[in-house]
Structures are given as C-alpha cells and as structure tokens.
Amino acid sequence: MVEHHHVEEIAQVLDGHPSGRDSYVDASWRRCVELYGMDPTRSDPAHIVTDAEFRAHREQADWMIGAARSGLQSLFRQVAGQNYVLLLTDAKGVCVDFFGDDLFLDELRRAGLYLGSNWSEELAGTCGVGACIVTGEPVTVHQDDHFGNAHTLLSCTSAPIFDSLGQLAAVLDISLLRSPSPKSSQNLAMSLVTAAARRVEMANLMAASRREWVLRFSSSPEFLDVDPEAAVSLDGSGRVIGATRAATQMLSRGDSLIGRRIDTLLGLSVDDLPDLMRDRPTEERVVALGDGGAVFGHAIAPQAPRRSQTNQGSTSRHARGGVLSALAGSDPTMGRLLAQAERLAPTHVPLLICGESGSGKTKLARAIHMASRRGGFVSVDCAGAQPEDLRQALAAQSGPGTLLLRHIEDLPTDTARVLAGLLDAHPDLRPISTSATEPSDLVSQERLPATLYFRLSGSVLDIPPLRERQDLGWLLERLLRRHCGGEMRLTPSARAELLAREWPGNLRELGNVLDVACALAESTVIDLPDLPDVTETRDKEQDLEAILDACDWNMARAARRLGVNRSTVLRRIRKQALRAPD
Numbered sequence: 001m002v003e004h005h006h007v008e009e010i011a012q013v014l015d016g017h018p019s020g021r022d023s024y025v026d027a028s029w030r031r032c033v034e035l036y037g038m039d040p041t042r043s044d045p046a047h048i049v050t051d052a053e054f055r056a057h058r059e060q061a062d063w064m065i066g067a068a069r070s071g072l073q074s075l076f077r078q079v080a081g082q083n084y085v086l087l088l089t090d091a092k093g094v095c096v097d098f099f100g101d102d103l104f105l106d107e108l109r110r111a112g113l114y115l116g117s118n119w120s121e122e123l124a125g126t127c128g129v130g131a132c133i134v135t136g137e138p139v140t141v142h143q144d145d146h147f148g149n150a151h152t153l154l155s156c157t158s159a160p161i162f163d164s165l166g167q168l169a170a171v172l173d174i175s176l177l178r179s180p181s182p183k184s185s186q187n188l189a190m191s192l193v194t195a196a197a198r199r200v201e202m203a204n205l206m207a208a209s210r211r212e213w214v215l216r217f218s219s220s221p222e223f224l225d226v227d228p229e230a231a232v233s234l235d236g237s238g239r240v241i242g243a244t245r246a247a248t249q250m251l252s253r254g255d256s257l258i259g260r261r262i263d264t265l266l267g268l269s270v271d272d273l274p275d276l277m278r279d280r281p282t283e284e285r286v287v288a289l290g291d292g293g294a295v296f297g298h299a300i301a302p303q304a305p306r307r308s309q310t311n312q313g314s315t316s317r318h319a320r321g322g323v324l325s326a327l328a329g330s331d332p333t334m335g336r337l338l339a340q341a342e343r344l345a346p347t348h349v350p351l352l353i354c355g356e357s358g359s360g361k362t363k364l365a366r367a368i369h370m371a372s373r374r375g376g377f378v379s380v381d382c383a384g385a386q387p388e389d390l391r392q393a394l395a396a397q398s399g400p401g402t403l404l405l406r407h408i409e410d411l412p413t414d415t416a417r418v419l420a421g422l423l424d425a426h427p428d429l430r431p432i433s434t435s436a437t438e439p440s441d442l443v444s445q446e447r448l449p450a451t452l453y454f455r456l457s458g459s460v461l462d463i464p465p466l467r468e469r470q471d472l473g474w475l476l477e478r479l480l481r482r483h484c485g486g487e488m489r490l491t492p493s494a495r496a497e498l499l500a501r502e503w504p505g506n507l508r509e510l511g512n513v514l515d516v517a518c519a520l521a522e523s524t525v526i527d528l529p530d531l532p533d534v535t536e537t538r539d540k541e542q543d544l545e546a547i548l549d550a551c552d553w554n555m556a557r558a559a560r561r562l563g564v565n566r567s568t569v570l571r572r573i574r575k576q577a578l579r580a581p582d
C-alpha cells in the first residue's frame with residue numbers, strides 16, 4: 001500500500017505537482033525517471049562494486065580516507081549507541097570507509113550501508129549520497145524520499161567534502177536502518193555531519209599547506225583557535241591557493257577563490273598576516289570582510305620553506321629558477337635582477353656583482369654557480385690576497401667551473417697581475433667577482449687595472465641595499481626560520497620595529513639581530529625587548545678602533561665581535577686610516 005502511494009506520488013511530481021518534500025527530492029525523482037530511465041515500481045537491491053573495482057576506488061581515495069579517519073571516529077563516538085552507521089564515499093558515490101555496529105553487519109550489508117556499495121544517483125536512485133553529489137549541498141533523504149522501494153526504510157544524511165581547490169572529493173554520510181518518521185528527527189544528524197565534513201576539509205587544507213601561510217576564520221573569538229569555521233591558504237604574494245568550502249561561501253558567496261589576492265577579498269594584505277598570529281589576543285584579530293561584516297582571523301606561518309612558484313616542472317630551467325628565485329620575495333628590482341641572473345647563469349659571461357656590504361652578493365654568486373651547473377666552485381677573498389693564495393686556491397682546479405673573487409676592489413696590485421695570468425691558464429673557469437665599490441670607481445680610483453676590470457665585468461649585476469627592498473617582510477620570515485628555526489615567531493611590535501629599521505649592514509645585520517633576539521627570547525616569541533638596540537649596531541661601526549684594541553688587532557676576532565667579515569674590517573680600517581699600535 002505504502003509502495004503504491006510512493007509510486008503515485010512520484011508520478012504526480014513528474015506531472016508537475018510539487019510533493020511538498022524538500023525541493024532536492026522532487027528534482028532527484030525527476031532525474032531518476034527522465035534522465036536515468038528508472039522505474040519506481042522496481043525494487044532493486046543495493047549496488048555493490050566488484051572486489052577489484054573496490055580496491056581501485058579505495059586506492060584512489062586513500063589520501064581522503066586518511067584525512068577523514070579521525071573526524072569519522074570522533075563523529076562515530078558522538079552517536080554511539082544510536083544505531084547510526086557512517087559511510088565515507090568517494091566523489092563517485094562508492095563507499096570506501098565505514099563505521100558501524102558489528103551486531104548489525106549482515107543487515108547493513110544487505111541494505112548497502114557497507115564498504116563497496118555504490119550510492120551514485122544513476123544507480124541507486126534518490127538517496128543521500130547521490131543527491132549530495134549532484135547538488136554539492138548537505139541533504140537528508142529520509143525514508144520514502146528515496147526513489148527505489150528497496151530503500152524507503154532508510155534515513156540518510158550526507159554532507160559533501162571538497163578539496164582545497166573546490167572540487168568535490170568525498171561524501172560523508174550518516175544513516176539509520178530504521179528511524180522515527182518525522183524527518184526533523186535527523187536535524188541533529190545533519191548538524192553533526194556538516195560539522196564533521198567542515199573539519200575534514202580544514203584538516204585536509206592544513207595538511208596540504210605546511211609550506212604556505214594559512215588564514216583561518218571564525219565568527220566567534222572563543223572558537224577561532226580551537227575550531228575555526230573556514231580557512232584559506234596563500235602563496236607568498238598573497239594569492240589564494242587553497243580554500244575550504246566555508247571560506248568560499250564566507251568570502252565570495254560560493255565563487256571560486258583560487259588565484260584571487262587576499263587584499264581584494266579582505267581588508268588586509270599578506271604583510272598583515274603576522275599581526276593575526278596567535279601571540280595577539282583573539283579579540284584584536286579582527287578581519288574586515290568585503291561585504292562590510294567582520295570575522296576573527298588566525299594566521300599560521302609556513303612551517304617549511306615555500307615551494308618555488310616559478311617554472312613548476314622538473315626541467316633544468318626549473319632548477320635554475322628555484323635556486324635563484326629563492327633569494328627574494330616580491331621586490332621588483334630583485335625580480336628583474338634575478339631574471340637577468342637566470343639568463344646569464346648558463347653562459348660564460350664574466351659577472352661583476354656590486355652592492356653594499358652584507359647585501360647578498362656572495363649568496364647571489366653561489367646561486368648563479370648552482371644554476372649554471374658548471375663543475376667546480378673556487379672562492380677567494382681578494383682582500384689582501386697574495387699571489388700564492390690565488391695559485392693555491394686554483395691548484396686543484398681543472399675543467400669548467402666558477403671562480404668567485406670576493407671583494408675584488410681590495411685585490412693587491414701584484415695579485416691582480418697574477419690573476420690575469422691564471423685566468424688565461426684556466427679558460428673554462430668563469431669569474432664572478434663581488435664588490436662593494438661602485439664599478440666606475442673601481443677603475444677611476446685605480447682599485448683594479450682597467451684591463452682586468454673589463455675582463456671581469458662582462459655584465460654588472462647591482463644588488464639593492466636592504467633598506468630599498470620591498471620584500472623585507474618576506475626576508476624577515478625567511479631569515480627567522482633559518483636563524484632561529486621554525487618555532488620562533490615575532491610579536492607584531494617586534495616585527496614592526498624590524499620593518500622600520502634602516503639596516504646599514506643589510507642582510508648580514510638582519511641575520512645578526514635575529515641571532516641575538518633568538519638567544520635573548522625566553523620563549524618561542526621574540527618581543528621588542530629581545531631586539532638589540534639600533535645604537536648597539538651603530539656603536540659597533542663607531543668603536544672600531546676600541547674593538548680592535550680589545551681584540552689585540554686580531555682581524556678575525558674583531559670581525560666576529562662586529563658581526564662582519566674580515567675583509568670588511570680591513571676596509572674600514574683603511575677608510576678610517578687606523579693603525580695598529582706598535
């Protein structure tokens with residue numbers, strides 16, 4: 001009798017009379033007849049895939065099963081003793097994971113509430129999983145909402161799980177073999193299953209974003225850190241590269257967020273993210289939404305170096321892009337310089353890298369060598385280098401390679417003559433020189449013989465000083481990880497102070513300041529008082545003579561005390577015309 005009524009009701013919907021049920025039920029009934037050619041009078045049993053098919057589906061969904069496991073387990077504990085069964089299906093509707101009571105296993109299997117059953121709408125008719133896959137929304141398909149007569153005792157509540165790019169990845173379903181007749185009896189099941197799906201998406205995004213910034217949101221400050229509602233992951237330039245479904249709905253009413261810049265979606269830029277980290281009181285971490293509303297935000301810094309975003313792929317061009325692009329964030333001058341360096345790297349053109357002390361000339365030279373894939377690497381500090389030092393350095397070198405000549409401006413005249421001869425003897429050796437002196441001054445001030453200068457400066461690369469770079473925030477994070485490990489973080493005020501400094505000692509000074517700050521910080525958070533004073537750094541410059549005296553004019557010791565290298569000390573001694581006491 002009930003079955004007859006069910007078939008009639010479906011026929012009425014097909015005639016255009018709404019059933020009064022949820023609209024997704026009517027729509028699904030119509031699809032079953034009009035699209036899949038199903039017959040409501042038939043009573044087809046559950047559709048179970050073959051063992052081989054099941055293995056293939058499970059293998060493909062392996063990552064999702066892993067990500068969802070603990071969410072499923074805790075959901076199952078929440079509904080323990082209420083005869084619910086939990087199914088995780090893949091995006092095609094095949095059940096790949098299952099939690100249910102062993103007592104009812106046979107019955108559950110017969111009903112298709114078990115591993116390997118296929119709940120796609122075109123096979124199973126109107127059902128929770130099938131309707132969820134088609135609509136992309138959470139649904140409850142209760143008792144005779146089901147199309148097929150075989151399933152009209154079941155109550156199935158299903159929520160979609162999307163991957164971080166917004167593709168449907170799985171469906172989480174909570175079902176009962178027998179249930180009370182009002183559909184509203186399943187409202188709690190609906191809340192539980194949607195919350196569990198949201199947490200699985202969150203866990204998934206977090207697992208995939210260890211190398212990226214993640215920004216999590218909650219409308220209530222109490223839950224921001226423990227159970228946020230939504231999250232996005234961002235690349236170094238602040239573009240969204242992953243989002244949970246809730247974030248898509250919260251920030252762009254369901255339109256994809258992928259590729260959009262965070263400052264076009266929210267009242268903040270990527271540089272503001274550190275202000276939203278956990279060390280700041282939750283109530284202060286307010287983020288303005290585009291529609292005028294506001295939520296609370298929690299930013300999580302990358303836990304490992306970010307992947308290179310250029311040249312994805314494993315070609316040698318990628319390797320070059322990787323090593324060079326890792327030297328800068330989004331600073332336009334550095335961007336141009338690195339693009340130029342990338343093109344020059346594989347050539348034999350002698351390079352002269354100019355820039356202030358500590359600005360990263362040596363680092364760039366090494367990166368160019370690595371990108372060139374050109375055999376051996378020989379490095380010589382030219383400050384005070386004797387001809388014999390050069391000969392020794394090159395004694396074992398044969399074949400292609402790079403000769404790094406650091407502080408070329410301090411090369412003594414005798415050694416300069418020998419260098420020219422050594423370059424003749426090693427035609428495969430490509431010289432890369434570094435200089436803190438302007439290229440024009442190298443010749444005009446007779447720091448280098450003109451012939452040698454032209455021989456060494458096939459192309460000149462100018463590194464900007466740190467105070468002129470626009471990627472200081474990026475560098476701060478990078479050096480913080482390198483100098484202090486992944487754990488350490490800066491309070492917003494410490495960060496603001498570092499961003500405001502002039503950095504006359506450039507990246508070397510920044511590294512030294514972070515070393516001191518890490519040593520002084522009492523926890524994993526670096527605060528304002530942990531930062532060495534600017535005047536301490538300046539004093540170092542001014543008190544060179546006093547420090548040299550204190551170190552018995554031992555250059556290496558003085559260099560360590562000052563946080564610079566030996567040749568810089570030599571240069572400063574010359575500049576200040578200091579003389580060691582007799």
Ligand SMILES: Nc1ncnc2c1ncn2[C@@H]1O[C@H](COP(=O)(O)OP(=O)(O)OP(=O)(O)O)[C@@H](O)[C@H]1O
Nearest residue numbers: 327328356357358359360361362363436507508511
């Ligand atoms: N892009 C970078 N990212 C992170 N650290 C960097 C970068 N460039 C340089 N550094 C660090 O800054 C410090 C100074 O760099 P480097 O020795 O290359 O400077 P330099 O210009 O050659 O200095 P100098 O002229 O005094 O010899 C080093 O500790 C280096 O590791």
